[in-house]
Amino acid sequence: MFPFFFDPTMMLLIPALLLAMWAQMRVKSVFMxxxxxxxxxGVTAASAARALLDRFGLQSVPVHRVGGNLTDHYDPRNRSLSLSDSVYASTSIAAIGVAAHEVGHAIxxxxNYSPLKIRNAIVPVVGIGSSMAFPLFFIGILLRGQMLMDLGILLFLGxxxxxxxxxxxxxxxxxxxxKVLADTGILSADEIGGAGSVLRAASWTYIAATVMAFAQLIRLLFLRGMFGSRD
Structure with a gap:
């Protein structure tokens, strides 16, 4: 059996790591x-977000400025929208596209968009699972405890x-x-293409994260097979 410190299953993660690196470089390049x-x-991203929120009757959703780069997010817990320093006051096509994306989450x-409700509901469980899955699994390997390995895999399924x-x-x-950017005329028809390029590039980061998660699951299953049957 392979020594514990040498884990050949790490090779399974290389394609996912390469995809993640490419996705990060792609989104940064297109955003820049x-x-x-x-x-x-010439409207700022913050003004565009405010106008779009108001258009959908979401006057109660505030638009905040938050530090960092591409840290933009909508928080469903307090129903607030935060735009990063690089987006908030910018009048660029990229910034307006990002702001509109966060408005999309508010909408x-x-x-009550079902996938969003499901994601919000499982976030607390996923937080626990993501922090405990690997420790439990590898403790299971050290102690030759199949139940701990299986529990780690089960948590990672979340x-x-x-x-x-x-x-x-x-x-x-x-x-x-x-759609709302086109309908409201905040961006013209030819500018929509640029905003779309930014959002499509950003989508690859989520695709890469999903691929990495599946690669990790496959790795855990391989390790389970390698160590689970030891005496």
Missing amino acids: RYSAVGSRR QDSV VILFHIVTLPVEFDASSRAL
């Missing part, structure tokens, strides 16, 4: 490209579910964003 292109109307929340549900949530938010 369209961050340098100002929108014709999903307001209409992480897999989270990533699976995240994909339609993110794709739908981007679709809503591009």
